[in-house]
Amino acid sequence: MSRQFRALAVAAVSPLAWAGPAAADAVPAGPFSCDYRFFAWSGGFVADLTVANHGPAVTGWTASWTFRSATGNLTAWQAKMAQPDPFTVTATNESYNAVIGTGRSVRFGWTASAASTEVPSDITVNGVPC
Structure with a gap:
């Protein structure tokens, strides 16, 4: 199981914040690694x-995680996203990006409203911690 995350601090004078993944110097222990920004x-x-695939090719993927703060008004691209409650999210592939070959990756994104946000600590891909 590998978690690769990095946070980039933004000047205190800015009301905006950016956070992203860690340097990719760690070797993933599982079939997937995730880069959340x-x-x-x-x-x-x-x-x-x-989502980077370090194992055998997969056809069909589902990424899931939990937000710590209530989140709403999700608008996604490159994935179908479902939110059964304000904290839980599931993203599934579109027909054109269902296959993630060995050594390949897929990227999707979204906008949302929330009082605050951070990198989720429980991201899974096809049920495997990322």
Whole structure:
């Protein structure tokens, strides 16, 4: 199981924040690694998730995670996203990006409203911690 995240601090004078993944110097322990990035402002954020496949090719993927703060008004691209409650999110592939070959990745994103946001600590891909 590998978590690769990095945070980039933004000057204190800015009301905006950017956080992103860690340097990719760690070797992933599982079949997937995730690169979660977001740009926040007062009341909302835009984010994307890149899923890299280090194992055999997969056809069909589902990424899931939990937000710590209530989140709403999700608008996604490059994935179908479902939000059964204000904290839980599931993203599934579109027909054109269902296959993630060995050594390949897929990237999707969304905008949302939230009082605050951060990198989720429980991201899974096809049920495997990322």
